[in-house]
Amino acid sequence: MSEQFPGGVWERLEPLLLEVERPSRYLGGEWNAPDIEEGGTRVALAYPDVYEIGASNLGLAILGEVVNDMDGASSERVYSPWFDMEREMRTAGVPLFTLETHRPVSGFDIFGITIPHELTYTNILNLIDLAGLPLHARDRSAGPLVVGGGCGAANPEPLAGFFDLFALGEAEESLPRLVELVGLARASGWPRDRLIAEASRLDGFYRPSDYEVAYNPDGTVRAVDPVPGASSSRVKTVVDLDRWCLPRRPVVPSCEAVHDRVNVELFRGCVRGCRFCQAGMVYRPVRERSASLVVGMADEATALTGHDEVSLCSLSSSDYTLIEEVADRVGGICEDRRLALSLPSLRMDERSASIAGGLAGGGRGGLTFAPEAATDRLRRVINKPIAESDMVDAVVCAARAGRRRVKLYFMIGLPTETDEDVFEIAALVYRLRDAVRAQGLAPPAINVSVSTFVPKPHTPFQWCAQDDMETIRRKQDELKSGLRSRAVNLSWHDAGMSVVEGLLARGDRRLGAVIEDAWSAGGRFDSWSDHFDQARWREACDRAGLDPGFYQQRERPLDEAFPWDHLDLGVTREFLAGEYQRAMRAETSPDCRAGICIECGACERLDRAQVLKGRWP
Amino acid sequence: MSTRPLPEPLRLRLRLTKKARARFLSHAEYSRAIMFAARRSGLPLEFAGKHRPRLKLSLSPPLPIGVESGGELVDLSLVGYVPAAEAKRALSEVLPPGIEVVEARLMSGSDKAVGKLIDxxxxxxxxxxxxxxxxxxxxxxxxxxxxxxxxxxxxxxxxxxxxxxxxxxxxxxxxxxxxxxxxxxxxxxxxxxxxxxxxxxxxxxxxxxxxxxxxxxxxxxxxxxxxxxxxxxxxxxxxxxxxxxxxxxxxx
The missing domain is CATH 3.30.70.3190 (Alpha-Beta Plaits)
Known part of the structure; x- marks a missing residue:
């Protein structure tokens, strides 16, 4: 119990709990929450959103266990306080605290913050500020190392000024090395500067102050150069999934979390090669986990948590080479214990639909597929060449398995998109529905979710322009008038959010001032539509003298230097450029699991081989 | 837990505390804590629903957030016989801090559930x-x-x-x-x-x-x-x- 820890804020926090919505967000002490021993190197791992969102994050659950398994080190969890709690904390002078011991984060050795996506940037600044630390890394002379990580670290440049270090790639092995270095630093009495300098030399860590950015008169990046004496270590790290079967004891959130289930990873990486997909580029190479380990993890984690659902997750779960075997074995466990089994991220074809259709507890809910684009040509451009006949088979198969809902993800604003491509979304949805009817089956309700394409760094589309607000709105309106059927439910992303996401995704260090300004103006929880305010971002850009269109709507020449070019995530820039050019010619590229290497560079640069446990079909 | 199957389910009635930090849990969160613990306990529980099994349980009326209690009541349905003392021990091992089993009793499955009894x-x-x-x-x-x-x-x-x-x-x-x-x-x-x-x-x-x-x-x-x-x-x-x-x- 945290009350026993000296310096904890529990006594000051307790009276505030009755003043806020959902006090359980701040309680800690959940089932499987780690027991913390006093002393040693202390790590606080934060998710920059509210508890019920962050509690589902698999990455932090894994890293928390990695550190807690070490001798002489402990890791505790931190989440963004909701508006009401932030107000109470600031009024009462309660600093940001961890859930396990309710001690102030400022007293920890490492303050790790995961960066899930661009719309959490203001929350990240708020966490640093609530912890009572100076916002800018250059102003911090004491307190924990502020370390960023997660997929948002693929282009951490807009946040460069706020972090001491970034972890690139998977941190199961690199974080323990940092923790050990901190212990050594304390034993040797190193000053903070020396510790950060030594840490920047560890594999998988990047100190932003090691690089200086020079700009051309037109605002583009001229060069990102290391300062004298800087470490050259800025290559991401990857791990062997069979050596890291975590989390073993997932914490059971005290309230319903967004992904309220046991998540077992089947594999990391994806080489389908969808050209818009950042995860598919930056998590390479593919590394599958052994089937028996997957089954064992599902077995243990359900018994230790009491969850009523298991999800076998990855970037494209039906691509796991032993998916039938694993779905069958885990399905058996689920049937015995009356659990539901789900497979998110399915390829849209008959094989996937029939595996998913027969899962335990499958009667619930629907199946989700992502065709992304409605015309054959555009699907070739994005390198997701699913034949329409496969889509029909998948939907028919879902209907035959008794699924009453099918969800389809599409994107608007993809490179080379024409009005016809947008119109075709509605036409394709109706064709799929009619195909089910033609089989004499009751068509499932179709939920169509349309997001807006945001070009991301380290992808073949990093050179592309993003649609402006007016274009996005016009296309959304076309969709709304095209999809007016009672059986079809259309949802779309807020155009303003997509534009801000696009601004920050390919941002450089000059955007740090914009983020700070948006945060000072009250920006919090930007990914919550109720709390997002585009005007705040527009005004912040105006005050910084930056044109959002420069970042967001500009097509870049092939030879333009990018703010993230110095960060090596495996795939080479040459490969990405080649893919970009093939996209413009609507040419597809093969999946290398079939045996032909397409030279993306990941295996060579990261010195890791692809790991498949079965035969690729 | 291996048990003899029963011709009809038994009712396991529990008196629980909701104290210390658990007093800050909402009724939905408290009920969730009990359902997860029940699944962890390995007791032969009765589920309702074919596709999406739901644990059968009945709870006493909601306690206002922040109020402590030594007398919350819960009914679970068992499809196999387990002595009340053994059920109490199995649940006590897996309940989160602040929620403790004070008393457990087996009753006939046809008795009225706590949710319909308490006034x-x-x-x-x-x-x-x-x-x-x-x-x-x-x-x-x-x-x-x-x-x-x-x-x-x-x-x-x-x-x-x-x-x-x-x-x-x-x-x-x-x-x-x-x-x-x-x-x-x-x-x-x-x-x-x-x-x-x-x-x-x-x-x-x-x-x-x-x-x-x-x-x-x-x-x-x-x-x-x-x-x-x-x-x-x-x-x-x-x-x-x-x-x-x-x-x-x-x-x-």
């Missing part, structure tokens, strides 16, 4: 020591109980209305403590017959005793027990059907 809750309220005088509280209690109706403006998220809370108050005793403080013992409608919340009574009573709500906010409230009214007796659902034992708990 009365007993509370103890300790106002801050400097809030009012014992005499002031006693006079207020006498006045409250002597009225035919007591109006209270109940503010709920969707509607605000004036209700009569007098008929929902079955007992209102003032016990003097050493020093200056008092403890109020309340028996209120809670459950199938409607609900009067302890804060509602305290607010009205405070008004009569000349103590502001601002001061009363510091009161400590605990729910002592949940009962079913039989005439003017309060019967605990833990005791129902037990021979010679319709104990009028909560009436000291």
């Amino acid at each position: 009365t809750a007993a509370y103890l309220v300790s106002p801050p020591e400097d809030a009012g005088t014992p005499r002031g509280w006693r006079d207020a209690a006498v006045e409250f109980m002597s009225r035919d109706s007591v109006e209270f403006t109940r503010v709920q998220p969707r509607r605000t209305r004036v209700v009569d809370i007098r008929k929902g108050v079955h007992r209102l005793d003032v016990e003097e403590l050493e020093g200056d403080g008092v403890t109020l013992a309340l028996a209120l409608d809670d459950g199938v017959a409607g609900t009067v919340k302890p804060w509602e009574v305290i607010e009205v009573l405070g008004g009569m005793a000349g103590v502001s709500m601002e001061v009363l906010k510091g009161s400590r409230i605990t729910r002592e027990g949940l009962f079913s009214r039989r005439g003017d007796r309060l019967v605990s659902p833990m005791e129902l059907g037990r021979r010679g034992a319709a104990a009028p708990r909560g009436r000291r």
Whole structure:
């Protein structure tokens, strides 16, 4: 119990709990929450959103266990306080605290913050500020190392000024090395500067102050150069999934979390090669986990948590080479214990639909597929060449398995998109529905979710322009008038959010001032539509003298230097450029699991081989 | 847990605490904590629904967030026989801190579930020591109980209305403590017959005793027990059907 820890804020926090919505967000002490021993190197791992969102994050659950398994080190969890709690904390002078011991984060050795996506940037600044630390890394002379990580670290440049270090790639092995270095630093009495300098030399860590950015008169990046004496270590790290079967004891959130289930990873990486997909580029190479380990993890984690659902997750779960075997074995466990089994991220074809259709507890809910684009040509451009006949088979198969809902993800604003491509979304949805009817089956309700394409760094589309607000709105309106059927439910992303996401995704260090300004103006929880305010971002850009269109709507020449070019995530820039050019010619590229290497560079640069446990079909 | 199958499910009735940090859990979160623990316990539970199995359970009426209780009741359904003491041990090992099994009892599956039995809750309220005088509280209690109706403006998220809370108050005793403080013992409608919340009574009573709500906010409230009214007796659902034992708990 945290009350026993000296310096904890529990006594000051307790009276505030009755003043806020959902006090359980701040309680800690959940089932499987780690027991913390006093002393040693202390790590606080934060998710920059509210508890019920962050509690589902698999990455932090894994890293928390990695550190807690070490001798002489402990890791505790931190989440963004909701508006009401932030107000109470600031009024009462309660600093940001961890859930396990309710001690102030400022007293920890490492303050790790995961960066899930661009719309959490203001929350990240708020966490640093609530912890009572100076916002800018250059102003911090004491307190924990502020370390960023997660997929948002693929282009951490807009946040460069706020972090001491970034972890690139998977941190199961690199974080323990940092923790050990901190212990050594304390034993040797190193000053903070020396510790950060030594840490920047560890594999998988990047100190932003090691690089200086020079700009051309037109605002583009001229060069990102290391300062004298800087470490050259800025290559991401990857791990062997069979050596890291975590989390073993997932914490059971005290309230319903967004992904309220046991998540077992089947594999990391994806080489389908969808050209818009950042995860598919930056998590390479593919590394599958052994089937028996997957089954064992599902077995243990359900018994230790009491969850009523298991999800076998990855970037494209039906691509796991032993998916039938694993779905069958885990399905058996689920049937015995009356659990539901789900497979998110399915390829849209008959094989996937029939595996998913027969899962335990499958009667619930629907199946989700992502065709992304409605015309054959555009699907070739994005390198997701699913034949329409496969889509029909998948939907028919879902209907035959008794699924009453099918969800389809599409994107608007993809490179080379024409009005016809947008119109075709509605036409394709109706064709799929009619195909089910033609089989004499009751068509499932179709939920169509349309997001807006945001070009991301380290992808073949990093050179592309993003649609402006007016274009996005016009296309959304076309969709709304095209999809007016009672059986079809259309949802779309807020155009303003997509534009801000696009601004920050390919941002450089000059955007740090914009983020700070948006945060000072009250920006919090930007990914919550109720709390997002585009005007705040527009005004912040105006005050910084930056044109959002420069970042967001500009097509870049092939030879333009990018703010993230110095960060090596495996795939080479040459490969990405080649893919970009093939996209413009609507040419597809093969999946290398079939045996032909397409030279993306990941295996060579990261010195890791692809790991498949079965035969690729 | 291997057990003999039963011709019809048994009811496992539990009396639980909701104390310490668990008092901050909402009713939905508390019920979730029990369902997850029940699954972890390995007890032979009964589920409802074919496609999406749902645990069968019945809970006593919601406890207001922040109020501690030593008498929350839960019914689980068992499809195999497990001795009550063994079930108590299995659950005790897997419940989160603050929720403890005080008592467990097996009953026939055809007995009424707790959710449909309970109509009365007993509370103890300790106002801050400097809030009012014992005499002031006693006079207020006498006045409250002597009225035919007591109006209270109940503010709920969707509607605000004036209700009569007098008929929902079955007992209102003032016990003097050493020093200056008092403890109020309340028996209120809670459950199938409607609900009067302890804060509602305290607010009205405070008004009569000349103590502001601002001061009363510091009161400590605990729910002592949940009962079913039989005439003017309060019967605990833990005791129902037990021979010679319709104990009028909560009436000291």
